[in-house]
Amino acid sequence: MNELQFLTWVRGPGLDIALSIFLLGVLWRLIEIYSLGRKPDLAVPRKRPGASGWHTILRRSVAPPGMVKRSPVSYIGGYIFHVGLAIIVFLFVPHIKLIEGLTGLSWPGLPSQVVDAVTIVTLAAMVVVLVDRINKPVKRYLSTFEDYFTWTLTFLPVLTGYLAVQHLFLPYTLMLALHILSAELLLVFLPFTKLFHAFTVFGSRWFNGDINAKKGVPV
């Protein structure tokens, strides 16, 4: 298989396989988790404005008082790389074209130079949070193979994408094929690793907000 055949495969069958596993995996995991249900709460609720599952979905994106100071890298690094990833995935014009090809949906993107800059910042932030994971006793203690594996799965598509756009290290065709392959690996593993928080974060925040809202505590 030469570079062009490799690229053709990852763009064709590879993408189909990855997307299928991703979509079925997401569907399966969502059903597996949320079909467990929960018992109704029979206590008479206390109502307070600002306390609900929906409020918590939004509110939990903001750091609670004093927390940024206690773990600055988690918050600042975390915000930067999450926002960065969202910009790269959804506002880079070639990505929008790909999504348009798959779904017919399209929206305006950002100039390529802006996405380049965002990519550099995102890569840097990801390296910093990785170093923090290794250095900070609590994070190191909690970390398992999965934490480093998912970091790599997330980092590689960003790195290879940048290198492909900049025509660095490898021929463009090969680098682009590697970029698409790494993104496909990310899609395949996302539903079955902690990366699935991209979906469950909303449900988790909603449950927490709802459980505490019954007591009249906005959380």
Next chain:
Amino acid sequence: MSASLEKGINVLKEVIDAPIASFFASCVHCGLCAEACLFYTESGDPKFTPIHKLEPLRRVYTQEYTLLGRLQKWLGLSKPLTDEELEEWRVLVYDSCTMCGRCSLVCPVGNDIVYMIRKLREGMAVSGHAPPGVIGATKRTVEIGSPMGVRWPAVAAQIKHIEAETGLTVPVDQEGAEYMILLSSMEIINFPEYLSAIAKIMKQAGKTWTLCSDAFEATNSGIQIGVSDIARVIVSRIVNGAERLKVKTVISPECGHAYMALRWEGPNLIGRPYNFDVLHILEVLDQFREQGLLKTEGFEETRLTFHDPCQIVRRGGVIEPQRNLLKMVAKDFVEMSDPGKYNWCCGGGGGVSANEDAEALRLVAFKRKKAQLEATGAKTLVTACANCRIVLEEGLEHYQMDMPVVGLTELLAEHLVETEKPAAQGG
């Protein structure tokens, strides 16, 4: 596998629900929950990270309720839970967790960690891995009626004493009274001022009230140890008493877990809503204040601060009443850092104060409260939970800090306007 371990694992399988599955699926091992937990912040030991305390529950969830986990189990690749591990986890699930719920407020993905600790304790207790001190307290609650072994005659003796001292009647088993008062053992043994304060306040407010001779104890160690069957027995005593006396409202005393157990868990334990209201004493006092039924005179001149009991505030939703009430009698009331729902635990809730094994660690964790108190420059510490009060007193003594700790209800009673006649009825 021992029979008790199998039972414990079965209980864990039963308690796992959609929220728990969603929480475990969302955890990214960011470790921020550790920064919210006083057992970690004061000891610096990463094993006290809240989400780590849930590892046995997470393993059962993964092995039983996820496709990949079941596949691994089927292939013999997963590590089954053992008695040795659960024994090791006792320190994490009981000794170093007061179920204060602060971690649940900071988790960025929204995991309600304390919700899961409560459920994990169900399995820990059934499999025989609860701490001896908490088992003892629970046994006494079931057999004698109170975790500290207090029987009705002790209460009756206290009533006699209070009646002689105040000249007021303390009604017992009065059918049709508006309020039924509950006590915590701690109040019966250590803080008789509470009941005397209630007698004075109720007289001034012109309200009818009663104690119930077979349901006077409000604390619920069934919840602390994590055995719902026992928790149900304890709650049922109160429900039966309140329904027998046909009271409108049951008043939970200055005790955090008692309020949480009765107000929020109780209806779920007995499987139906109550036909009476449950209010914390602070809520009742605040209602009296609003209705003009609570009249005070004079002010405390020294600087006061207030310790928010976790189960009443963060886990109970009673946030403003204590502040409204304090302002009636205090000229120099200052808030601690992180007041209200973000308050730091005294370190002794959730059964920790009844657990001798946890004592040394509890005193380490108290350094958080010590630092908070020192920053306020307050001379007196007010709170509204008898368990917090004892734990605070012990902590202050250990660190040789000279600071009296008083209950808010009795502080208000000290400032009541003395009247010959009861105030107008109703309200």
